[in-house]
Amino acid sequence: MDMQTIMTTIAAISPARAWGIDVPNYFWFTGSSAAAFIISSFAHVFGFKQFKPIAGFSLLLAFVLLIVAPLNLIDDLKQPGRLVNFFLYGWENFGTSPMKWGVLLLMAYPTLIFFEALILYRAYFVKKIDNAGNFMQKVYKTLAFGRLGLDKENLEKDHRLGFILGAIGIPLALSVHGYTGYILGVVHANVLWYTPLMPVLFLASAMVSGTGLLIVLLPIAQKFFSKARQVDMDMMKRLAVLLSWFIVIDLVIRVLWLSFAMPFGGATREPLYQFFAMHSTMIIYVEYLLCLIVPMMVGFSKLKNYFWIVVSVGFISAVGVWLFRWNTVIGGQEIPRSMPGFMHYIPEIFGQNSIVSVSANWALLIAMLSLIMVIFPWDEEMEDCYKGVNNGKK
């Protein structure tokens, strides 16, 4: 270093950093929701019948994830009581504040999924009416929109409506997670975040976490709560392969991102080298090698025939994406911009924006998922799909 450039900071102040553990958790939830919706659309929109048995389940999972996700944001607010201001004021910034887009997306997307689920399960609600008590009859009639016909015409109408809502839902699902990528990607003050690849990067990694989550939850649902009480291993293998392909896409985009940011980067190069050097063990060995490369190899090899290996890689890939969200949101804020030295973040255990608040959010996810699975006859629908698709065999 040139003698003239040797500098020591004698006095400076700690800059403030705004976001903590709630934000990566929110991004993970919305991303996994978008992925679950898209996997559900494989059958509903694209006609991939092999995914039909899990289409309903993953649609419900997408719904619950998106209902629970925004609570992370509310918890992150310093003035959660002023939530209404988000809806009322500041519309002149709509074009420039991706956070503002969330007003519309976070309302439209879960509403659409909810209606799609109601249409998907309408026939099942109608079938339940006969054996239900007075109150539940009214509930089922409402859930079926009062359309109680089970003839071919009505079923075709369900199918058509499901297709239309699914088709509208795909861009909406991409937007609901893509916008979170925008939230970070537009911040030119942050050298890690500022890239147009961020929304795509978030979407690609979301497909990994969503598939991983399905791989973990599906066998639990099938083994303990479905009609057949049996795990569909063929479906698990299919999901493992799907996961591997999503990881390939994710890795390609990450290589594009990191290569342009570092070896071919300009002013961003040096701080990013320092950042990745500082977190090399976590990022290279855990996030990439363990949580992406290993699951990818399992999906592309005979290891996918082993149930517990598939479940394990589903789990670690979902965890890996959570770590990626953490390393991006928290890591990006660690990088210095007005004083020397990296910031450090250790979340609080209790209170707002803490480990307990995020754990509570996860607990709520499980509770809501259980509730939704009780209300919606996903098990009957899954059973019917198996009878239709695989001639009754699993």
Added chain:
Amino acid sequence: MSIDKSRRGFLKKSAITSILGVSSAQAFSLKNPGRDAKDPKYIGNKSAHYVMVIDLRQCVGCQACSSACKVENQVPTQQYRTFVNEYELGEFPLVRKAYLPQLCNHCAEPSCVSVCPTGATFKREDGVVVVDSEVCWGCGYCISACPYDKRYFNYETKVADKCTFCAHRVDKGFLPACVETCVGGARVFGNVNDSNSDVAKLLSTFPTDVLKPEQGNKPQVFYIGLDNRIEKVHNATHLLDDIVRKENGALHKEWVKLPKENR
């Protein structure tokens, strides 16, 4: 029967009145209620454009500005709207001290304003960037978006906070507290639209620099005698001395961590 009818009528009327009342009080707004009402505090001096010129040759790093600001604006303990960073340049025997007073740059293109989802932070017509502490919901997007780290969550008001160029003083014809108190006369504030103002004269006389021009924010705080090596230190990645964090014992704690009693 007639009583029932009148009660029903009363209830209907009250319901309509309350709905109208709520909707008029909290109507949708492109901006925010204060700006819609054209409150002078939100508009500022329409004919002026306020800037600050900091002559680094005059700064002695006494922190009088930091102290005056804290007192004037009731900035909570261990939080700062302005601060003078102190550096040591070079190596013995060729060594010298350097100071860099920093505050909100009241950018012409403020990235904090454009990302604000509630319209709480905005630019007045005289160029001063302010935060409506009644509207801000504390999402922190502006804090993340500011390339200069000049925003923070005020842990007393629990909203985003920053330098306002002491708009409450300026509106009454006074100077900002930091300018008023600057012992070396390093901080100069004024209306750049007025060609007779000190800032206009300084800007037309001396070459000036702004911090991080590559960010495109067009800062309105101009420095005379800014050593570009000081800018480099912002990107330096060695963990150097940080008096405040050391005193708090917070070097390895959560970054928003403040003493328990102040949270």
